[in-house]
Structures are given as structure tokens and as C-alpha cells.
Amino acid sequence: MLLMGNEAIVRGALEARLSVATTYPGTPASEIGDTFAKVAEQAGIYFEYSTNEKVATEVAIGAAASGLRAMVSMKHVGVNVASDPLMTFAYTGTRGGFVLVTADDPSCHSSQNEQDNRFYALFGGFPLFEPASPQECYDMVKKAFEVSEELGQPVILRTTTRVAHVRGPVTVGEISVGPKKKEFVKEPARFVTVPAVARARHLVLLEQLSKAEQMADESEFNTVIRIGDGGRQGIVTSSAAANYTIDAAKGMGLHVDVLKLGFSNPVPSKKLLDFLRTHDIVVIVEELEPVLEMQVRSLAQREGLGTKVFGKMDGYMPRAYEFDQAIVTRGLARAFSSDQKETTRCELPQDLPTRPPVLCAGCPHSATYYAVNKATNKKALFASDIGCYTLGVAPPYSTADLLVCMGSSVGTAGGLAKVNDLPVIAFIGDSTFFHSGIPGLVNAVHQGHRFLVMILDNRTTAMTGHQPHPGSARDPCNPGAISVSIEGVVKGCGVKWLKVVDPYDTSATTEAVKEALTQDSVSVIIARRECALIAKRDEKGAIVKKHYIDQEACKKCRTCVTKFQCPAISSIDKLQTIDEALCAGCGVCAQVCPYKAIKEAP
Amino acid sequence: MVDVYLVGVGGQGIITASKIVGDAATLAGKKVLLSETHGMAQRGGSVVCTARIGDVRSPLIPDHGADVVLSFELLETLRALCKASKNTVVISSTERIVPLSVSTQKLRYPTMEDVEGKVMRTAKAFMQIDAPRVAADSGVPMSSNVVMVGALAGTGITGLDRAHFESAMKMNIRRDLAENIIAFSEGYRLASPQP
Numbered sequence: 087m088l089l090m091g092n093e094a095i096v097r098g099a100l101e102a103r104l105s106v107a108t109t110y111p112g113t114p115a116s117e118i119g120d121t122f123a124k125v126a127e128q129a130g131i132y133f134e135y136s137t138n139e140k141v142a143t144e145v146a147i148g149a150a151a152s153g154l155r156a157m158v159s160m161k162h163v164g165v166n167v168a169s170d171p172l173m174t175f176a177y178t179g180t181r182g183g184f185v186l187v188t189a190d191d192p193s194c195h196s197s198q199n200e201q202d203n204r205f206y207a208l209f210g211g212f213p214l215f216e217p218a219s220p221q222e223c224y225d226m227v228k229k230a231f232e233v234s235e236e237l238g239q240p241v242i243l244r245t246t247t248r249v250a251h252v253r254g255p256v257t258v259g260e261i262s263v264g265p266k267k268k269e270f271v272k273e274p275a276r277f278v279t280v281p282a283v284a285r286a287r288h289l290v291l292l293e294q295l296s297k298a299e300q301m302a303d304e305s306e307f308n309t310v311i312r313i314g315d316g317g318r319q320g321i322v323t324s325s326a327a328a329n330y331t332i333d334a335a336k337g338m339g340l341h342v343d344v345l346k347l348g349f350s351n352p353v354p355s356k357k358l359l360d361f362l363r364t365h366d367i368v369v370i371v372e373e374l375e376p377v378l379e380m381q382v383r384s385l386a387q388r389e390g391l392g393t394k395v396f397g398k399m400d401g402y403m404p405r406a407y408e409f410d411q412a413i414v415t416r417g418l419a420r421a422f423s424s425d426q427k428e429t430t431r432c433e434l435p436q437d438l439p440t441r442p443p444v445l446c447a448g449c450p451h452s453a454t455y456y457a458v459n460k461a462t463n464k465k466a467l468f469a470s471d472i473g474c475y476t477l478g479v480a481p482p483y484s485t486a487d488l489l490v491c492m493g494s495s496v497g498t499a500g501g502l503a504k505v506n507d508l509p510v511i512a513f514i515g516d517s518t519f520f521h522s523g524i525p526g527l528v529n530a531v532h533q534g535h536r537f538l539v540m541i542l543d544n545r546t547t548a549m550t551g552h553q554p555h556p557g558s559a560r561d562p563c564n565p566g567a568i569s570v571s572i573e574g575v576v577k578g579c580g581v582k583w584l585k586v587v588d589p590y591d592t593s594a595t596t597e598a599v600k601e602a603l604t605q606d607s608v609s610v611i612i613a614r615r616e617c618a619l620i621a622k623r624d625e626k627g628a629i630v631k632k633h634y635i636d637q638e639a640c641k642k643c644r645t646c647v648t649k650f651q652c653p654a655i656s657s658i659d660k661l662q663t664i665d666e667a668l669c670a671g672c673g674v675c676a677q678v679c680p681y682k683a684i685k686e687a688p
Numbered sequence: 689m690v691d692v693y694l695v696g697v698g699g700q701g702i703i704t705a706s707k708i709v710g711d712a713a714t715l716a717g718k719k720v721l722l723s724e725t726h727g728m729a730q731r732g733g734s735v736v737c738t739a740r741i742g743d744v745r746s747p748l749i750p751d752h753g754a755d756v757v758l759s760f761e762l763l764e765t766l767r768a769l770c771k772a773s774k775n776t777v778v779i780s781s782t783e784r785i786v787p788l789s790v791s792t793q794k795l796r797y798p799t800m801e802d803v804e805g806k807v808m809r810t811a812k813a814f815m816q817i818d819a820p821r822v823a824a825d826s827g828v829p830m831s832s833n834v835v836m837v838g839a840l841a842g843t844g845i846t847g848l849d850r851a852h853f854e855s856a857m858k859m860n861i862r863r864d865l866a867e868n869i870i871a872f873s874e875g876y877r878l879a880s881p882q883p
Contacts, residue, residue: 088707088714090724113726196726219745252747253710253722329745410748432751432770439763439795441787443698443733474731481792549731647791653732657791667829 089256091249092117094220095159095187097258098227100129105154105182105264107133108142110521111550112161113196114250115189119159120551123563131263133563135553138521139164143171143186150184151277152270155231159187162203163491167522169206175240176210177287178277179294182268183231184240189250192373192408198472198491200406202374203244207351211291212242213298214351215307216325220254226307226348233301237294246373248326248408299352307348308357314341319422320365322358322382324350324372327409331371334414338426353381362386362393369421370397373409396421443477447654448618448670451475451542453589455483456650456678458511458540460592461599466509467502471495473515474549475542482648485513493522500526500535509603510537516572517547517555524575530608531580538602539610541572544617552620576610583609590615592677618670632669632687633676635662639683650678689742690846691749695768696760697785698730701833704860706737708837711856712848713741723747734764741846757811758840760819760833761785762803769810776811779839779879781819781832815839817878826871827864834861834868838875850876
């Protein structure tokens with residue numbers, strides 16, 4: 087069957103006696119959780135969308151330490167959040183198979199950085215699998231659970247966007263999930279990492295890693311693929327880069343051996359040394375950081391080998407962005423001094439209008455940003471956060487001045503407010519607030535920071551595909567889920583000034599922002615209105631009717647496109663129009679127009 | 689080896705269209721690789737999907753390497769031309785979705801003559817389909833994507849049978865299947881070589 091890499095991961099896990107799966111959604115990993123959400127009940131496993139990646143990891147650790155197989159999935163930056171429990175879980179080890187899936191995003195298609203999470207495998211001491219195709223996602227997940235249980239160590243499976251979001255043929259087997267219950271057998275000398283235990287367990291980890299290296303050396307996922315007649319030239323590669331490498335080598339007509347690593351940490355030293363000894367030139371082809379290259383060079387130096395090694399440390403391959411066949415072809419041609427017709431990159435004409443992503447028609451964030459700009463006259467500093475609302479960075483709103491990671495808006499706003507005189511506003515979504523905004527708010531209350539937090543509550547985790555969060559009224563995976571009140575949390579944190587507004591009412595929102603900014607402590611506004619896409623899907627969205635622009639009343643002031651942004655409104659050659667098919671009927675534009683030229687459609 | 693480069697605007701149903709192509713190829717017993725745009729770009733941004741039918745490992749189509757550019761929006765047709773060559777058939781919906789940059793930065797949305805001129809200079813053939821109208825006539829205004837898949841099938845370039853496409857539609861269309869089949873058929877008819 088044709089499966090997306092993320093779906094193949096789920097399928098493999100369901101055939102590998104999985105009992106518990108957890109996640110916090112994030113592109114390009116989201117479909118792992120979304121697929122579990124669809125099938126968990128029928129398959130008979132437990133699945134949850136956890137509050138954040140750290141909690142998701144900890145829930146999975148609880149199950150795996152009890153002896154059941156557990157999987158936790160997240161995007162690459164999610165592992166930063168989860169890294170605290172992970173680093174020490176490598177010391178305790180696990181009883182049931184434990185697989186962490188990290189989906190990396192070379193080229194930052196949908197991310198704030200392109201960090202290479204293979205370093206976490208080296209950093210924490212995790213056996214690492216790197217599938218290159220949906221079939222390998224399926225195969226390696228099954229193997230990863232076996233390896234994890236055999237070693238008693240947590241294992242990482244790392245994909246990238248071009249593995250996670252590729253669909254390809256996958257041959258599957260029979261579903262076979264694990265039991266629902268297993269009694270935790272107490273063993274504090276292993277699982278309670280007081281210093282004495284931690285010191286002892288570190289040695290166990292190192293011992294298990296050397297066993298893992300033997301397994302990597304014998305792994306069927308670390309194999310030599312001969313291109314042409316092979317010969318004295320070689321390539322070491324892994325993950326998506328292996329695909330580009332093999333296609334490029336074939337396309338170039340090279341005679342070369344490709345050592346493709348699927349079980350890549352610990353590196354299979356014996357296999358690598360054999361490969362280095364039997365080849366005169368070895369090129370390392372890997373996306374992002376020189377993780378394999380550093381280790382290959384170190385092995386060659388240790389053994390005093392004269393093999394020439396090329397990679398990105400000497401500039402043959404780029405260190406930033408994802409690869410493609412052309413990039414790899416260029417690097418290989420230089421390293422192997424092979425005569426290749428230089429392929430030039432096709433450049434797009436400069437005059438093509440760009441089409442970056444935008445806030446949707448009827449998006450409540452759009453209305454909120456309009457009101458904030460009106461209230462502050464843009465004389466404010468905006469700490470933004472991760473979600474659809476980050477798109478407010480673009481004109482006409484320009485409501486994002488500082489953004490580093492999930493939940494950072496509230497913390498950074500505190501620092502901004504301490505050293506600036508301009509008013510400071512933090513924007514954070516409902517899901518992100520639960521994820522990691524709360525500690526920042528507690529800190530702001532306790533330290534007496536003075537700024538406004540606007541919780542943009544659209545009742546869902548919109549950007550990643552409308553997953554539930556702790557404030558959601560309904561959770562498809564958990565019918566009895568309790569909705570945690572954002573107001574309750576905010577008040578519980580000790581916030582003295584709190585208001586809830588409907589962003590579709592722009593004057594009330596504007597007034598609330600003005601009032602909030604006069605407070606002498608941290609203030610909170612919850613701007614609550616359901617995501618327009620969900621409202622549309624459930625056909626209960628429009629609070630008012632579709633709108634049109636009365637061209638006779640229109641004074642061509644263009645306020646509807648210079649102060650407000652809606653995909654349904656276009657302005658070409660001074661003619662402003664509303665596309666009725668796109669209009670969500672929110673009526674915000676009618677409040678924006680100073681001449682009352684935007685009217686309800688008859 | 690047949691490479692199809694699908695482009696358009698987030699929300700136009702391009703991923704579904706590429707899945708239909710992928711499932712049709714699979715039903716025909718061929719190897720296929722699809723790549724997709726997810727996440728932030730889906731919010732009204734430029735969206736790219738690829739379908740590579742044949743024995744290949746890389747999901748991305750090299751520059752000038754597409755056999756077909758299947759575009760759901762006129763401006764995106766121009767943006768896709770890097771993947772086109774004199775061996776490429778460009779099938780484009782005539783739908784225009786004006787991006788914000790035209791409204792706010794006063795950049796010019798290309799005229800039909802611009803698009804025709806540039807496509808004809810680059811590609812082998814240019815086929816225009818009024819997909820929104822065909823979709824509306826079929827009774828499901830949201831089925832423009834299926835009209836375009838019908839047009840792709842109608843050209844015969846993929847080497848896949850109509851029956852494979854229709855079975856693939858059953859796997860991917862959840863609502864109004866009968867109307868969608870009508871939309872597909874009309875796209876197919878418009879793109880079929882004249883007898």
C-alpha cells in the first residue's frame with residue numbers, strides 16, 4: 087500500500103506490540119499522532135496528545151519502565167523540550183521497548199531552525215535509526231523496538247521532512263499490539279537516579295552502547311550498494327541524502343560503492359574501517375551537520391589510514407539546507423574529479439509576486455492584530471510565539487518583534503519590559519500557553535513584570551492540523567477529557583487584571599488593550615473565538631453574513647488592505663473587492679472600513 | 689519514468705490530487721513516490737507536491753525535469769516553470785488567486801498574455817482548463833482539483849488507465865463521489881487528444 091513516512095511509522099509500531107503512544111504535534115511529525123488518534127481505539131492501544139513534548143516523553147517513559155512498548159513522536163525542536171527526561175532515561179534504561187521519533191526539518195520548511203537531532207543520539211547515548219523511505223520507516227520502527235528491548239535502552243528514530251512527508255509503496259504485515267497493563271516492579275537502584283545510582287548507571291549505559299555498536303556492525307540496515315562496477319571510490323551516506331546520492335551516482339554513470347547507514351549510532355566502526363581500507367577516496371554525503379564525517383575522519387586518523395575523505399568540513403558538500411540530486415551531483419563531481427556538465431540552478435524571475443502563507447479569511451487573530459495596532463498605534467514591542475499567529479510578523483500587522491521557541495513570548499516579554507520604555511505585548515496561542523507559557527506567566531507575576539499577555543484562544547492547535555489541547559472541550563482520543571480553564575489557570579497564577587474578549591468585536595478588543603496597558607502589573611487578555619477553519623467545517627462560523635464592497639460608497643482609501651489583511655479582499659488597480667466564495671462572513675472588515683462602504687450581502 | 693509537478697495555493701486540494709495520482713499508479717502496479725507540503729505553507733501560501741512514477745529514490749523533481757506541470761493557479765504556473773523544459777506539458781487552471789503582495793506591495797499580477805508567452809517559450813505545450821467553472825457545472829464547486837486530475841489523466845502522459853484514476857478517487861474522495869467523477873470526466877474529456 088501507498089503510505090506516508092509518518093503513517094508507515096505508525097503501522098510498523100502497531101505490528102511491533104506497541105502499547106502506549108504519545109505526542110505533541112509539530113510539522114513534520116504531526117501525522118504520526120494524527121494517525122494514532124484515528125486508529126488507537128480500534129487497535130487497542132493507548133494514545134494521547136500530551137501537553138508538551140517533555141510530558142509526552144515522561145508518560146511514555148512511565149509505560150516503558152513498567153515493561154510495555156511505548157513510542158513518543160515530535161518535531162526536532164520538540165526534543166529540546168523533552169531533552170531533560172531523555173538524557174537521564176538513557177541512564178536508567180528501559181524495560182519495554184522505547185522509541186522516540188524525531189522529525190527534523192532541513193531547510194526550515196515549517197520550523198524556527200534546522201537543528202540536526204542526530205547529535206542527541208551522540209549526546210545522550212541513544213542507538214539511532216535513520217530511515218530513507220516509507221518502507222524503511224516501517225521496517226526500522228520494528229527493528230528499533232527489538233533493539234531497544236534487547237539492550238534495555240531507549241532508541242531514537244530520526245526522519246526528515248523528505249522522509250516523513252513522502253508517500254511510497256510499503257509492504258506491511260499483521261497488526262499485533264502489546265498488552266494494556268503491566269505491573270511496575272520496583273527497582274530503585276535502577277530507576278531512582280540519585281547520584282549514587284546515576285554514577286553506576288552511566289557505566290551501564292556505556293557498556294550497552296558498545297553492545298549497540300556490535301549490533302550496528304551486524305545490522306542489515308548498514309549495507310554497501312554497488313553503483314556501476316563499484317571500485318576504489320566510495321560514498322558513506324544516510325537518511326534522505328542516501329536517496330539523492332544513489333540517484334545522482336546512477337545519473338552520473340559513476341562506478342562507486344555506497345555504504346548506506348540506517349543504524350547510524352553508534353557508528354558501525356568495523357564496517358566503516360573495512361570500507362575505508364578498501365577504497366581510496368570516500369565522500370561523506372549527509373544533510374546538515376558533519377555527524378558521520380567527524381566520526382569517519384576520527385576513525386581514519388585513529389587507524390592511521392591514508393584514505394582521502396571528502397565532505398562538508400572541507401567544503402565539498404553544503405552544511406545548510408536540505409540536499410537534492412543536483413547538489414549531491416555537484417559535490418560528487420568535484421570530489422571524484424568526474425567530468426559533469428555543470429547544471430545551473432533555475433532562478434525564478436524577480437518580478438513574480440510572492441505568495442507567503444497568510445492568516446485565513448475570518449481568522450480571529452487577524453481581528454486581534456488589527457485591534458492591537460489600533461490601540462497602540464504600533465508603538466509597542468511584540469513578543470510573539472509559535473503558531474498560526476506568528477504570521478502577524480508580515481505587513482500590515484507587523485506584530486512580531488521577537489520569537490525564539492514555543493512558550494517564549496511570555497518570558498521574553500518580561501525581559502523586554504524590564505529594559506524598554508515602550509509597552510510590551512506577548513502573543514501566545516491557547517495550545518502554546520498550556521505547552522510552556524504558564525511558567526513564564528508565574529514568573530512575571532512573582533517578579534512584578536509589567537506587560538500584557540494576549541492569549542489568542544482559537545480553541546485548538548490550528549497550525550499543525552487542529553489537534554486538541556488541555557483546554558479543548560472535546561478530545562477525540564479521550565471522551566472523558568476535562569477541559570482545563572485558561573481563566574482558572576491565569577487567576578491561579580496570581581494575575582490581578584484579566585479580561586476575555588471576542589476579537590470579532592474590534593472596538594471592545596481595542597478598548598481592552600488600551601486599559602490593560604495602563605495596569606502596573608502583568609495583565610492578561612484572552613481573545614477567544616474559534617478557528618475560522620473549524621467554524622467553517624462545522625458550518626456554524628459566520629456570526630454575520632457575507633460582505634461586499636459598495637463601490638459607490640468606497641473612497642479608495644485602501645484601509646481594508648493597509649490596516650487589515652484578509653485573503654478574500656483584493657486591491658488591484660485601486661479597485662477593492664471581496665471574493666464572496668472566500669469570505670468567511672466574520673464582518674470584521676465592515677468595522678475596519680472608515681466609510682461604511684463594506685456591507686452585508688443581500 | 690514520469691514526473692508530475694503539482695503546484696497551487698494552500699487550500700486548493702493539491703495534496704488530495706497528488707494522492708489520487710499516487711494511488712492510481714500503485715493500482716496500476718507501478719512504483720511511485722510523492723512528496724507534499726504540510727504545515728505553515730498550507731495557510732494560503734504556494735504549495736508544491738511531486739509525483740514521480742518509476743524507479744527512483746529522490747522524491748524531488750530536478751529543475752527542468754518535469755514531464756507535466758499540473759498547476760491549479762495561473763501565477764503559480766509561472767513559478768513552476770523552473771521545472772519545465774521543451775519536453776514538458778503544462779496544464780494550468782485559469783483560476784487566479786490574487787496574493788497579498790499584489791494588494792499591498794503593488795506588484796503586478798501577470799496577464800494571460802504574460803503567462804501564455806512565458807509558458808510557450810519554455811514548454812512543449814500549454815493546456816488551459818477553466819477548472820472552477822467545470823467544477824461548478826459538475827455540482828461540486830470544491831472539485832477543481834479533481835477536474836485537474838481528470839485533465840492529467842486525459843492527456844495520457846502518465847501511462848495510467850482511466851479506471852485506475854477512478855478507483856483511486858474512490859479511495860480519496862469522502863463526499864459527493866458521483867459529482868466528483870463527473871468533474872473528473874469533464875477534465876478528462878477536455879484534455880484528451882481529439883479523435
